[in-house]
Amino acid sequence: MREGSLSRAALRAAAIVLALLLATLVMLAAHAPPLAAYANIVLGAVGSWDVAANVLVAWVPLLLATAGLLITFTAGLWNIGIEGQITLGAVFTTWMLRGLQASSVPPALILACAVVAGMVGGALWAMLAGALKTFGGVNEIFGGLGLNFVASALNLWLIFGPWKRPGVASMSGTVPFPPALWMVTVTPQSRLSISALVIALLGIGLVYGMLRGTHFGLRLKAVGRNEKAAYLLGVPTWQHMMFSFALCGIFAGLAGAIQVTSVYHRLIPSISSGYGYLGLMVAMLANFNAALAAPVALFFAALNVGSIQLPIVLRQDSSLAGVLQGTLVLFVLLAQGVRQKLTGKGAT
């Protein structure tokens, strides 16, 4: 076992080096200075308290999405529909805020209701994909993809239609909510909300504990690895699948709610910000391990935030961050394959 983990670490390191090498080649091909690029990404992510706070701001929804995805992955499901679930979370949150903002309900309560509404919205959308999967036999990847498109169209329609701002309906989104309905941030200028951070950490901790130490987590694992056997062993399988969808949806919806209440303070066209897809990558790179998810998500968030420096300082396109993330995950998958090939163990 020890030996195995050593060779695993060696291969992982090799994968990371190879990924960096490939990304470097890509940069050279684009006539970008690789060292300066890496340095700027690092500086852009940890160079000051402000940028570090920005990394944390990006970390929160990414971590929440990843936490949710770990649940569905455990149940053997590829919940690619998470983008739509984040969007619906944001839509429901906005809907609740719009409904209550003029009322006399205390702002804190409105905010709480809105966050809960977001969780419900995400869960409902996820359960739609779940119902299609469990009752209709529709593969969750394709059901989820379809629902993603529907969600983003719904979102656009709301922004440009029923919820358009009185002056100019715009890409800018709906009318911003009054500051009273913003999640309280560290300083008024900051976007970093301690409560959001706590929610995210609590979320991933919860998922970690649930998957590791509870009967529910174990049953979910059984369903994911062998649905038929799990059923024969007495696990109510479709209920568990639906439940895992719902839970993932809750996390996704929460991410959407935080996007609305603490980052953008309104509903915007691409409110999900690609966190769902990025979360899938994080989960893969973390090898579906909840304990690793937090640092990996932090790393990805840092890459995203750090890469902002590329166009500013080097006049390079910051999609380099995505290239880095992609090659990294790809090479880790390849390294895993090589290791399994060498040890003669099949893929699980």
Add this chain to the structure above:
Amino acid sequence: MNVELRSIRKTFGTIQANAGISLSVPSSCIQGILGENGAGKSTLMKILSGFFHPDEGEILLEGERTIITSPADAIRLGIGMLHQDPLDFPPFRIIDDFILGRKGGLFPDRRRAGKELKALAAQFGFDLDPDAWVDTLTVGERQQLEILRLLWLGAQVLILDEPTTGISQPQKEKLFATLKSLAGQGMTIIFVSHKLEDVEFLCDRVAVLRQGQLAGTAAPPYQTSALVRMMFGKDVALGARTAAQPGRSILSLEAVGIDGARLQIRDVSFRVCAGEVIGLAGMEGSGQSLLLSSCAGLTRTVAGHVGITDCDMTGHSYHAFMRKGVAYLPAARLEQGLVPGLSLAEHFVLSEGRGGPFIDRRAAAAAARERIDTYNIKGAPSHPVEALSGGNQQRMLLALLKKELSLILLEHPTRGLDIESTLYIWGKLKERCAQGAAILFISADLDEVLQYSDRVLVFFAGRMSPALPAEGLSVERLGELIGGKGWGAFARETARA
């Protein structure tokens, strides 16, 4: 074609599957290969048919050393293998399945191939419609199709791996007649089986394998006891029958109807009492699996009533049946019974524990260790189940059974297990009976059915016989019933019921 194998060796990891086997088969001969599961029969045949390369040894065809690189290479050389589960394409039309693999131009001439298929089929009295779909065929018909296909490709050596497992008696007779006629035409037939009677009936000579080695050969007239000794290396003592003391009624079926994918079961009624063991016999796909799974609520009944201990459970799910003390053990252990990736301890927690949301790891490990000891499983609580051997996996399944059970349903409980494990498992099952559970099991092994059942239900093409007392039932009679003979006698009984 004369086939000769010279000191073939093949090792998988630490297991020596073939430890220097030499065998020579002349043309026009039907060579039987006998042996227990794991004796090395399949490996040897897969080496001959190009699936594996031997670590050592050589193959001679017509006296010439030949290296066979792949199954395709083998068929090119005239060696065709009929696998136990025919390697065909269920969603294809027969004609497509027939053509696939044959070399030729870009556009296969379907019409001509169809004609040739029909001509070949007629030669052996088979009836195959080229435009029908493969998945509508019985296993026997699929075998026929494979044989014709191999002949069409020019096979001169035909290897058959356990061909009689899934087919009906008339089909078996037809198959044997075909094989004899092929041998008469100069073909070399290698017939792999663990069924003594088939081998004795059909083969011109027999080679017996045991633990990867050639244990001996024999020629007719065969002495069954000698063959058995060669197969097992010792005389086999089978456990003594114990008569059951039937108790309260556990399972009752009333005029039950079931719709399977290919066959229907209608109007089945019977009753099972505590302590009873009921064996379900029949060719694979005759309806016994459907019935067994509907006794667990896994397959819906479309008519009648299913009762468990006086409760009407018709239409309820398996989990409702479970709560009534029903357990179902599938044949495919790792595919359906156990969860790869989970440890033994986790399996026990899964099947047992509900107390509170959190798992008490220490208690779970202790409980697992106790069960592992009781069931004599070779493995630790933290081992993943896929690391267990087949016999240990079966023990694991038994160990997972809840303490209080009223009805245990088993599919092929000892398939692929050695004699020792078989005896152990039946010992455990009988303990359960003594504690008041009833057992229904399916087995392809007629001896096992007769040995352990109190009553036997025979299935043929969706029909179920009345429950026959095992005592006084012979293997021959059972074999006939399975093959569809002698059912007239039941007509009166079913009419009365």
Add this chain to the structure above:
Amino acid sequence: MKSFRTLILILAVVLAATAAWGQTMPAAGSSLTIGLVMVGPYNDQGWSQANYDAVQYVTNKVAGTRMVYIDKANSADRPGTTVSQLAESLMTQGAKLIIFSSDDMADEAVKFAMAHKDIFVIMSSGSQVWKDGKTYQDLPNMINVMGRMEFGKMIAGVAAAMTTQTGQIGYLGPLINDETRRLASSVYLGARYAWTNYLKKDPAKLKFKVTWIGFWFNIPGVTSDPSQVADDFFNSGYDVVVSGIDTTEAVTEAVKYAGQGKKVWAVAYDYYKASEMAPNVNLGVPYFNWGPAYVNVVKSAMGGSWKSHFEWNAPDWKNINGADTTAVGFNKGGALSATASSTVDKFIKELAGGLNLWKGPLSLQDGTSYLASGKAATDQQVWYLPQLLQGMEGLSVQK
């Protein structure tokens, strides 16, 4: 607790706002780093590049200025970032003046302006500090800059009407809002004016249709495909398509149809060099020339005369394409015929002479009166146009 903090926050904002009232910003001095935030790629040959080129123009014209920029400032391209955060990262590069160059950054620009009172903020195409606007906010450090594209669009309308042979003009619209209605209607006004005044044709014979794609550019599966919209126009007898979106499908599709021997034309949008594209079909481009306005504002920041205001700049009527003077221009394309070209020049002269097409009688699409006879529209009426005008086909309001 939470509400308490919020209260403090509001108080702080209010205090800061009142404190800033009437104050001018301190001068930035002899050197200034300008940070430009663009919504699209800096080299999109459209809206964003027009701003990019303008700031470069500023750095050439005003000594001591330097540009830093961030492009693709939208949450789809930069997941998890906010525009104000991106602006802050420009600040770390020394930017003291930030230009938010797209309407969709309005909210973030306001947030940013409030949070960084020492930073000069230009919010292009916005109306936040327009005292007469509907959404006025008191932000001493913000200036709104916008060009009167209405004129450019009217000229485009004239070019289109002078060229069309079928009398059918299509308008490739983005999403429906006040601004896009205003611009589409301007094209119509220009076209109708040319149709009736220069060509002396029956206004009822002029077909003008707006098809909205639903966004500023194509998002597969969510918006209509602008190529398909343009194709549909050309296929159903509309021989001139005027682009209102950020991408150039109208021109590229016209090239395709011209290649098939069809007589079709297109009018581009946003970027002055777009007139150089496809000279066989291109009638020209109404474009923004942000440079001169930015120069003025930048100078005021450096010199200490910065004062929050809204400016809606008209073209330089002496030279509508004066790179140093005009705010909005019209570059003629290769396909504009000599007659049409001279008519366009004539029209520009009339505009310079005071011609106002935003003058009654004008009715809205649903028939209600928009402007009474002889009454000229106020800036507010133009800016907040509630519907398309009567005579135009197409949706007025997003359902």
Add this chain to the structure above:
Amino acid sequence: MSLDVILVGLAGVLTSAAPLLFGAIGETISERAGVTNLSMNGKILLCAMGGFAATLATGSIVLGFLAGAFIGGLVALVLAFASITLRQSQVAVGFVLTLLCRDLSYFLGNPIMGATGPRLSTLRIPLLADIPGLGVLLFRQDIMTYLSFLLIVGVWIFIFRTRPGLLLRGIGERPSAAYVRGANVNRLRYLYTIVGGAIAGLAGPIYSLSVKAGWKGTISGLDGMGWIVLAITIFGGWNPFRAAFGAYLFSFLQWLGLVLQPALPGIPSQVLQVAPFPLMILTLLFVNIGNAEWVERSLARLPERGRKRVVKILRALNVKPPSALGTPFEKE
């Protein structure tokens, strides 16, 4: 609206469906061999960018298309290596590739943003183009659209009528049986994954050199097309004709959306644009629902005759994916 206008509109539908067809049929080939290539969305972008860049650099449209096919094949090769040789999850690798290729196309494509390049021209087929109706609809297209017609028929014939096609279906359906019959399953899977990837890769240059000529990075309007292509592949039930139907339906609904815009002011413009997706979901639902447990349970309650009829309908609807789709092959 006159008939002619409608015909021309429909001809446009055929054109804009061409890249979808190349994508979906390429994917069909790959999936028929048992390999799901989820990288489509990023791949189309990368191939569009690469194809356009190649054409810009060389001036040759043909080289642009070749570049697209090459990149498509290369991406497929990475997937094949990871999933066939290294036995990693096809879905995982494909998904990573789709994000990677997308960002790669944006990063590498930055220098050619907005450049104008050559564009595929229309090729009237003499005589045929003058047939009333049909001529307008079918024979005034560009070469790739003609090729897309040929592709549908050609690939259908290949899969369902030829000997190698039979083998292709075999390796996706039951690789062990195909192996016994002489197929080098993994080599063939490599081959078909790469060929399928290359064909799908052509979708990129069809966009950047014809349907949406040019490269505009993130605002090219291509991000999302690959997911649509994958949806069409599933909708098409691994049959080129049904895939073609799906692609045409999608384009048709897009067109309908803008044609009907003024006629149906009450309907939000997004409705017809996303209509294909609920439609796809519903199709998948109908196709798969027969396998669901609860359907079986409710069916058991029906009277005999009705049950048989429903079962028959459900069986007829049922389209099964290649049985070995997504699973690596190992000879025992």
